[in-house]
Amino acid sequence: MADAAVTAAAPVRPAHYGSMSRDRRWAMRWSYFFLVLFAIFFLTPPLYMLLTSLKTSAEISAATNPWWVFAPTLENYVALLTKNEFLVFFRNSALVSVCVVTVTMVISVLAAFSLARMKFWGSATLATGVFLTYLVPDTLLFIPLFKMFAWFRDLTGIELINHWWTMIILYPTLSVPFATWIMIGYFASIPKELDEAALIDGAGWFQTLTKIFIPVAMPGIIAAMIFSFTVSWAQFLYPLAFTTSSSELLLPVGIVTTLIKGDVFNWGQIMTGALLGAAPPLIIYAFLMDYYVAGLTAGATKG
Amino acid sequence: MAQVTLRKVVKKYDEVPAVRGVDLDIADKEFIVLVGPSGCGKSTTLRMIAGLEEITGGDIAIGGNIVNDVPPKDRDIAMVFQNYALYPHMNVYENMSFGLKLKKTPKAEIDKRVRLAAGILDITELLDRKPKALSGGQRQRVAMGRAIVRDPKVFLFDEPLSNLDAKLRVQMRTEIKKVHQKVRTTTVYVTHDQVEAMTLADRVVVMNQGLIEQVGTPNDLYHSPATKFVAGFIGSPAMNFIPCQVEQAAGALRIRLTDALSFPVPAERTARYTPYVGKPSLVLGLRPEHIIETRPHIEPNQHDFDMKIDVVEPMGMETLVYFTVNGVEVCGRVNPNAGAAAAKTMKLRADLSNMHLIDDTTGKVL
Numbered sequence: 001m002a003d004a005a006v007t008a009a010a011p012v013r014p015a016h017y018g019s020m021s022r023d024r025r026w027a028m029r030w031s032y033f034f035l036v037l038f039a040i041f042f043l044t045p046p047l048y049m050l051l052t053s054l055k056t057s058a059e060i061s062a063a064t065n066p067w068w069v070f071a072p073t074l075e076n077y078v079a080l081l082t083k084n085e086f087l088v089f090f091r092n093s094a095l096v097s098v099c100v101v102t103v104t105m106v107i108s109v110l111a112a113f114s115l116a117r118m119k120f121w122g123s124a125t126l127a128t129g130v131f132l133t134y135l136v137p138d139t140l141l142f143i144p145l146f147k148m149f150a151w152f153r154d155l156t157g158i159e160l161i162n163h164w165w166t167m168i169i170l171y172p173t174l175s176v177p178f179a180t181w182i183m184i185g186y187f188a189s190i191p192k193e194l195d196e197a198a199l200i201d202g203a204g205w206f207q208t209l210t211k212i213f214i215p216v217a218m219p220g221i222i223a224a225m226i227f228s229f230t231v232s233w234a235q236f237l238y239p240l241a242f243t244t245s246s247s248e249l250l251l252p253v254g255i256v257t258t259l260i261k262g263d264v265f266n267w268g269q270i271m272t273g274a275l276l277g278a279a280p281p282l283i284i285y286a287f288l289m290d291y292y293v294a295g296l297t298a299g300a301t302k303g
Numbered sequence: 304m305a306q307v308t309l310r311k312v313v314k315k316y317d318e319v320p321a322v323r324g325v326d327l328d329i330a331d332k333e334f335i336v337l338v339g340p341s342g343c344g345k346s347t348t349l350r351m352i353a354g355l356e357e358i359t360g361g362d363i364a365i366g367g368n369i370v371n372d373v374p375p376k377d378r379d380i381a382m383v384f385q386n387y388a389l390y391p392h393m394n395v396y397e398n399m400s401f402g403l404k405l406k407k408t409p410k411a412e413i414d415k416r417v418r419l420a421a422g423i424l425d426i427t428e429l430l431d432r433k434p435k436a437l438s439g440g441q442r443q444r445v446a447m448g449r450a451i452v453r454d455p456k457v458f459l460f461d462e463p464l465s466n467l468d469a470k471l472r473v474q475m476r477t478e479i480k481k482v483h484q485k486v487r488t489t490t491v492y493v494t495h496d497q498v499e500a501m502t503l504a505d506r507v508v509v510m511n512q513g514l515i516e517q518v519g520t521p522n523d524l525y526h527s528p529a530t531k532f533v534a535g536f537i538g539s540p541a542m543n544f545i546p547c548q549v550e551q552a553a554g555a556l557r558i559r560l561t562d563a564l565s566f567p568v569p570a571e572r573t574a575r576y577t578p579y580v581g582k583p584s585l586v587l588g589l590r591p592e593h594i595i596e597t598r599p600h601i602e603p604n605q606h607d608f609d610m611k612i613d614v615v616e617p618m619g620m621e622t623l624v625y626f627t628v629n630g631v632e633v634c635g636r637v638n639p640n641a642g643a644a645a646a647k648t649m650k651l652r653a654d655l656s657n658m659h660l661i662d663d664t665t666g667k668v669l
Binding site: 191193194196197198199200201202203207211212215216218 | 353354355374375376380381382384385386387388389390391392401402405406449453
């Protein structure tokens with residue numbers, strides 16, 4: 001009976017020689033199709049920015065093909081880079097971002113290490129709490145922050161509003177919870193035996209953190225750094241709300257407020273400014289991505 | 304001098320006991336193996352000696368000093384973990400020297416010790432490699448090297464071979480024994496593999512459900528198990544346990560398994576077993592190697608019997624035969640040329656001089 005069933009079924013199903021590689025080929029084709037589609041979708045705006053930044057104001061307003069530069073010029077770049085204002089915005093943004101990344105990483109690495117490894121009363125609840133703070137929309141915090149700043153001024157006489165460096169205090173409220181969350185996840189993935197081995201080898205908590213955890217969790221740390229840099233570099237709402245004088249503006253707000261005069265849009269310079277503003281993150285990503293390779297823990301355990 | 308002493312050591316996790324009062328004296332330079340099934344408390348016991356787990360009750364002493372509240376780094380111990388726990392960002396040399404560096408040992412001294420340990424373990428040419436460029440066996444050696452360079456009072460091994468394949472495991476087992484013969488450090492070794500325990504240990508500690516069942520040399524445990532658990536745990540294939548009764552017949556005792564099958568008790572055990580005549584819930588313990596095929600020459604206390612074989616498993620050097628007595632499956636080890644065949648009746652021989660009589664209610668060997 002069983003034999004008959006097998007022989008009867010055999011001719012129905014033709015042999016699929018090489019079906020694996022054919023499946024793979026189709027998978028590749030579809031992948032390429034969608035990847036190209038996404039690439040076009042995401043790269044069109046930057047391309048449009050680049051094209052526009054190379055045009056004169058006259059060409060921008062002329063009814064020509066917007067996807068072609070007929071008279072390429074660098075005048076927008078020259079105008080922007082010789083304008084003192086723009087360089088001040090750039091400097092403010094750079095200083096804020098570097099400080100925010102530093103502050104964020106120091107706080108979040110220490111917080112994540114203690115939450116992930118030093119099992120203390122309430123550590124699990126605290127870890128969840130850290131994540132919940134990240135879920136609070138930043139727009140909700142304007143009024144309370146203004147209130148707090150007012151109290152602080154009444155208390156100490158220090159004015160926090162309309163200073164670029166105030167952002168160094170403000171941005172970590174956005175970046176620290178998320179960076180801590182990333183680092184908790186990363187530290188939790190480090191095998192427990194590794195800190196036990198370090199403990200037996202004679203390392204204290206701080207040495208375990210600096211000599212074992214930080215080097216091993218470097219990919220996670222870089223991910224958190226990229227995140228906090230992006231948050232502080234591209235943040236628009238806080239500086240818009242808390243700074244007004246042109247010497248205190250950060251790049252995103254500065255470009256918009258100085259290059260849009262009433263209903264006059266200086267499109268060429270806006271695009272140039274946006275493009276120049278996008279350059280530092282791009283360079284930093286490209287540089288850090290080399291280090292951002294997962295699997296640095298390979299070899300620690302049986303693998 | 305580094306004896307390790309455990310006195311009434313208890314460990315509870317939220318009132319759930321993992322170790323329920325362990326007393327153990329480990330002599331200087333001794334190789335002790337803690338063995339038992341998963342969850343028996345052997346790893347917890349080891350981790351308490353290491354200081355990685357706080358003890359709930361009792362005392363642990365290393366080299367005569369109570370270390371209950373001493374942190375791991377000050378206990379002068381070294382531990383080898385099941386998954387090696389090498390520092391992935393450091394090369395082999397840095398891995399091995401990390402502990403010494405933290406102790407601020409002079410560079411020359413570190414170098415001397417690392418090279419000595421690397422020589423013992425035959426990993427000198429691997430010193431520059433990162434752990435990810437090493438095979439499982441090499442990683443295991445590095446983990447041992449990291450322990451050796453610290454020249455500790457006690458080595459602790461937590462199932463160090465369970466991640467290796469069967470062949471490498473046997474090889475590393477010999478390696479560990481060699482290393483111990485060279486460095487002679489007091490060693491506590493945890494495993495669930497009774498073969499590993501038997502081959503490595505000076506003394507084996509069999510644990511079950513958070514308690515020590517028996518402590519003894521490998522031969523002691525094999526030949527004179529104290530409990531049914533130890534009798535069944537040590538030895539492979541496991542000891543046969545057949546329900547039986549002790550009968551008095553004409554001044555001698557007989558072990559009755561079924562109406563048709565009974566064996567005379569060896570004369571020297573008559574006095575020992577007489578109190579159990581007619582008692583219920585007794586079990587005969589007989590190892591498979593003591594049930595063999597019939598041979599021309601018969602020794603005292605050996606008895607032939609006919610049995611229908613259910614299953615035959617040829618192993619090459621021997622053949623395992625399985626048959627049913629009194630409702631339980633019994634295993635025997637016979638010569639491959641003895642002609643064992645399934646569903647055929649075969650003449651077998653039981654060697655009663657190696658029998659054990661067990662009280663099944665208390666689990667004690669009588």
